Amino acid sequence: MSGECYSHFNGGIEYELRCDRCGTLFRCGDDSYFSWRVLCAAAEAEGWRVGPDLEGEHDCDECAGSRRAGSDRRQFAAA
Numbered sequence: 001m002s003g004e005c006y007s008h009f010n011g012g013i014e015y016e017l018r019c020d021r022c023g024t025l026f027r028c029g030d031d032s033y034f035s036w037r038v039l040c041a042a043a044e045a046e047g048w049r050v051g052p053d054l055e056g057e058h059d060c061d062e063c064a065g066s067r068r069a070g071s072d073r074r075q076f077a078a079a
């Protein structure tokens with residue numbers, strides 16, 4: 001999965017960021033998707049773990065969280 005980039009009819013390029021694990025598409029409320037680096041920064045601010053490259057590893061906030069501290073999350077949910 002990971003990043004995709006699309007050329008647009010108006011000559012612009014849009015980037016799409018998907019979670020490698022669950023396929024969740026990162027949605028941003030502004031025009032961050034016009035720049036891969038800005039899109040990554042926006043995703044990281046939401047808790048995503050994003051590789052620096054389009055072909056790198058990208059995890060959404062939930063997958064990144066479970067990968068970071070799965071046991072902590074289960075304890076938290078049970079409490």
Ligand SMILES: [Zn+2]
Nearest residue numbers: 019022060063
């Ligand atoms: Zn995910």
